[in-house]
Amino acid sequence: MARSQSIASRIRFFSFLLVTLPLCVSLLTFAVVSRILVVGGAHHDMVVELQHHKLTTERWLNEQLQSITFFAHTGISDLHDTAALQQALRVFLNYHTSFSQVFYASPDGSLLTGPELPVPINVGDRGYFQKARQGLPVVSPVLVSRFSHNPSLIFCAPLPFADGRFAGAVIGVTDLRTLDEALLRLHRRQNDQSFLATADGYLLTSRLQENTIILPRYNPEGIPVTRTVLPPEDSLSTPHFYRNTQGVYVLGVRLAFKSGQWLLVQERPVRAMLGGYSWIIAMTMAGALATAALLIPFLLKAGRRITGPIEEISTMSEELTHGHYDKECPYLHTADMPPEIRRLYDNFCFMAERVSQQMRDLEHLSFCDTLTGLHNRRHLAHEGTRTITACTEADLPCSCLMLDIDFFKQVNDAWGHDAGDMVLQSVARTISNAVRSKDMTIRMGGEEFAVIAPATDTASAFSLAERIRRNIESTPVQAADDEIRITISIGVADMGGAPIFGTTQLDDLLAKADRALYQAKKKGRNRTEIWSEKLIAAAPDG
Template identity: 35%
Template sequence: MRDSRTLIFRLMPDSLRGRIRLFSLLLIALPVLTSALLFGVFLKGRAEEQERFHLDVLLEQYAAEADDWLSRCMADVTFLAESEEARGLDMERLRVLLTGFSRTHQGFIALSYVDARGFTVLDPSGVPTGMDLSDRSYFLAARQGDATITDVITSRATGLPALVFAAPVRGPERDFRGLILGASSPAALDKMARLAATSEGRIIRILDRKGERVTGRSGPLAGVVGPPLESPLRELVFRNAPLPPMYADHAGRIVVGRSRILKDGQWVAVAETPLRVVHAGVWSFLTVAVLAALAVIILLTPALLRLTRSVEAPLEKMARMARAMEEDRPDMDCAPGAFREAPDEIRTLYDAFVHMTGKLRDTISQLAVCAITDPLTALANRRSLMDEGRRLAGVCRRSGVPFSVLMIDLDGFKQINDTLGHQAGDEVLRHVADQLRASARSTDFVARYGGEEFVVLAPGADAPQALSLAERLRAAVESEACPLDIQSVLCTVSIGTSTLDGAGTPEEALEAALGRADQALYQAKNAGRNRVRAFDPASPGS
């Protein structure tokens, strides 16, 4: 023992300066190395936690995409089942409708009409008709009036896995007249899963309650991956309980996994990442970090370290604030004067950044509202009208749905302004806007076009329906006077209607329809005001 102590003292420098340096190095290096080991353990746990967070985000995005895809497919089939062609059993027109729908909607591998007996009658995809589907669950559900999205079943026509969307066809007397059937390949869900699982080794799959895979039953994943969950874990997630932090998959690998319920609890989406992938790079990063930290600690003085901390903390806080603004999170704490020990320049920069962040967030919020809203009436403004009109025109044209435009002008508005003042005129405009908003259909889009003119976009309304809607709006405005401080003013409006034609782009068609509706409005004005006119090219002024 004495010899070992003698050896230690011999290895020590003779000078006090050398000994202080040696002990300082030991006092710094030993805590750093100890911290590095603890940090390694922390990093592993942090990496697993981050991966679970990423899997939750990916599953949320994937579930939203999958649910949206299922909803859109079901909505398309329901639209076909509720069409006049299907309800009236006009087979020739229904064949044309299904054929056109198949060309414009790529999500279906087959679209069929099945009659009330359960036999396929129409199928534009070329699948032979006359197939008996009366024993299928979706046919039985349709007879009860229910629309259905099935689990993955084997198609009798092709022998391939398919998702079936079925909606009942009802006659005018609500009698059952068959169903519209749309078949889609589960490969669409596979594609979404492969696009969502961006990390190496990460897999996203969907499992039904029977334990069968909805995704991965055909294509590149077929025969490569086994069931994504063992039976006890499957029972766990279908009870809406979380998966264990780590578990062994079908191949015996330890994985980090998360799950999410889909399709009203009938499916579960499972995302898994092997633990070796999660931990990849942790130790190499830790080694580099430790070496860099040791170099900085040895080369720099404690004062510099303190200065670094005083500069780093405000900058880190500003970075978090910038990320919060980018992600539109308003809950970030942005209190000025939080770093009193920082240098003056850094403290000034931080306080200015906090002030600028608050002003910028308020400005962005105000600009977002002002960009699409008329400040006087709180209706959509002209810019928002044109953007939404182009979108609705394109959707209605692709779907073969009529689309009408109503141009509305407040009668005698100049006289109201001249006799009662502009403040009363503003109150009248707000009153008329409220009446139009309250009387329009839920699917209509009401906007202020400019001055005393308003526009209503009516998707799904043909020319007679547009006239009926216009008359309802006109009557609603006339029925209730606008209360002012000194008197009440009875307002009337003149309305011109026009229906979208098939010429040009959606934007050009919308502009043309607005022009025709404007001409019809002038026809209504010339006919005595407080009336409705549909566009008539033969009328004077057209």
């Protein structure tokens, strides 16, 4: 006996459910709410921290630009004294360690003073110098330094003559690693990672993840080529989780600055973020399991008091719950049964027998045409595909005959629908008598019939069709005092090649035979036509 089907098992199940379901729902609610609070709090902290990083980074950039601008306006007294100019640049570098080099460029862009140059360099075509000519101090995009060959930022400030004319520019070069180190110092959490990237997802500064340092790579023109995964655009308002370039599942936020050219990104590993949360959930789950372990034994003891008296009766009736419709009700000795159980048994056997008979009747009706006794379209859909598949696997031919009574409407109009029904029954008998037992005969609907003939090639199918046609033509139908003579048109097709019509071999075979039937009617009726490819465009009359 399957204990899971017994009343005792159900009571045990619902007792277990009564205890565990509230605990599970409470635990799940607590876990979801706690996760939302943990993630929401972490996301808020990261947004605030990232905004602070942005302000700090922008302040650092502005400070460097202001230092270069201030030096350009106050630190150079005589442009013609090369030694003094060199000395001023050295003093500036000594007090501003964030710059790796500083130069003076003449009005045409030639670098005249600064570190010793291996070759003459002219920056007149650079965008930052052209802006300096317009009197604007500027911070360049990331460029590859011609001296260190490292990615760098250029801070450029115009240098005016006393009369306001452009006297050149002071150019400060900062290695991008300086900004990188500044970002690393801003982290409040050990596992957090901040980095700069371009708006289209290329890494500008290095990043540290899982004890691995990822350094950005640049091409000779200073364009970054190291791709990185970015948080979605709405990450400031909505928490988003994703796998970063190292495959670590992180919570990420991003903030655009420098007129949208750069993105400041911060990531926090989910494992580190939810470490404490997971411990709390584990402890809460342990408490819930301990509560369930205390409550369930008391409920089971109360359930046994209910199931004990009826357990023997449920054991006898359980076999019936697994019966099938085609089996008789099993015999049980009912003499000593209580009247309620006896009535349950008798009623069950009566209903099982009725249901079994009704199911057999319904199954027969669902696959049979009640007027002619032939199979219907549902049977064709169910068994036709199986027949064609069997022929295909056995490499046997299979043919289809599509038959339609000629001028059947005139029969109904002239002799009435009762006579029409007699004609349909007569045609059905004639077809059934002509085909083999393994052939499938179907009434498609109205006055149209079909025959699926397995292991039958085109020539044999044509011979069968002609035999049916001649038999029908020579078998008049008696209707009252009249004799109704009828003829039939037939289309023949065999299975072969890829389907042309529909999606299955059955659809294709029926469609081909239907078009051949249409051709038979078109040529005068009372004839048989065989499918050929020239009939592809033929349209069956609806």
